[in-house]
Amino acid sequence: MNIPKIPLADWIESLxxxxxxxxxxxxxxxxxxxxxxxxxxxTALNSVHPLLLIVIFTLLAWFIGRWRMAIFTAIGLLVIDxxxxxxxxMQTLAxxxxxxxxxxVIGVPIGILCARNNSVQKVVTPLLDFxxxxxxxxxxxxxxxxxxxxxxxxxxxxxxxxxxxxIRLTNLGIRQVPAELVExxxxxxxxxxxxxFKLQLPIAMPTIxxxxxxxxxxxxxxxxxxxxxxxxxxxxxxxRAVTQGNTxxxxxxxxxxxxxxxxxxxxxxxxxxxxxxNG
Numbered sequence: 001m002n003i004p005k006i007p008l009a010d011w012i013e014s015l016x017x018x019x020x021x022x023x024x025x026x027x028x029x030x031x032x033x034x035x036x037x038x039x040x041x042x043t044a045l046n047s048v049h050p051l052l053l054i055v056i057f058t059l060l061a062w063f064i065g066r067w068r069m070a071i072f073t074a075i076g077l078l079v080i081d082x083x084x085x086x087x088x089x090m091q092t093l094a095x096x097x098x099x100x101x102x103x104x105v106i107g108v109p110i111g112i113l114c115a116r117n118n119s120v121q122k123v124v125t126p127l128l129d130f131x132x133x134x135x136x137x138x139x140x141x142x143x144x145x146x147x148x149x150x151x152x153x154x155x156x157x158x159x160x161x162x163x164x165x166x167i168r169l170t171n172l173g174i175r176q177v178p179a180e181l182v183e184x185x186x187x188x189x190x191x192x193x194x195x196x197f198k199l200q201l202p203i204a205m206p207t208i209x210x211x212x213x214x215x216x217x218x219x220x221x222x223x224x225x226x227x228x229x230x231x232x233x234x235x236x237x238x239x240r241a242v243t244q245g246n247t248x249x250x251x252x253x254x255x256x257x258x259x260x261x262x263x264x265x266x267x268x269x270x271x272x273x274x275x276x277x278n279g
Contacts, residue, residue, distance in 0.1 A: 016145055027146045034098065034152045041094035050081045061263070065270040072266070076259035085234060085256045092223050092233035093260065095151060099158035099219040104212055107163045111170025111208075112196065121171060128164040136161050136222060140229050154226030162218035169211030173204030205275045213268040220261050234260075 020027075045053065054077045062070035080089050114121040139160050143153035177200045185195045201208070227235035234253045241250030 016142060020145060030156070031147050031152050034102070034155050035150075037098045037101075038094050038151050038155060041097055042091050045090035045094060046087055050077075050086045054078060054081070057263075061267060064267050064274075069266055069270065073263050076263060080256045080259060083252050083256060085237070085253065088232070088234045088237060088253075089256050089260060092220075092235060092257070095155060095158070095223065095226070095231060095233055096216065096219045096260075096264070099155050099162060099222075100212070100216045102155070103159050103163040103166055103215045103219070106159075107166030107211075107215070108170050108208065111167045111211075112174060114167065114171040115174035115200075124167065128167060131160060132164050136225050137228075140225065144229050149230035151231050153229050154222070154231030157229075158219045158222040158226060161222050162215045165214035165218065166208075166211040169214075170204070170208050173207030173211075174200045176207065177203045206272050209268065209272040209275055213265065213272065216264050216268060217261065220257065220264065223257060 058070050058074040061073035139157035143157045147153040185199050223235035224238045227239040234256045237253035
């Protein structure tokens, strides 16, 4: 006896068609907000002369990570500029920052809600498992359906792929706050908001920042994949080099992504160390 196949694909496509028909105004608003944010950041970054921006980034790296980080930032960004990939790298940075900012704005409140409500955590955790184990390429299909080709679906797919660490580690950080401190805050008559903002979030901040660091890195890892659906930046060069078999161009673009990834990772790691020290 053959068991009939579950028409899962048909159900998914029917749901996709229903969402596209009934939620088109919402998707349009998201398209405008995300596209405007990426475009604004891209314009701002590319409107400044590369050497001046390199000086600004170097000073920022020195302030956060001291001289070694500053030297690496200066040399790395000068190499990117020398390779002729400055504009594309700034486009990539705009895409990554947009995805990371939106992920934090959405992910931190969800993580707080999970920490405060076990029922919410039980519902959200399987969804996060699903989001982290589903192949990243699959996210491109609904993103293109709802948002067409271009930067916006690339950002949306990056958010879906990168947001779980922020939610998980926000939840974990708040739950790891010592119970005796929470009880002491309750004993002194603290309101839930006071307890959250003055006790739990400051203590949990290093863990939350670790989640944000992972979110930034995952967003950057989606750069090449997102270029398949029209997202610009260095990822487009990598994808073009792969399709054309151009190893040299692919290596140069890949090196630019590596440099950007190291700078972002080290800077956020230094912020994490500072929050632990201040805590």
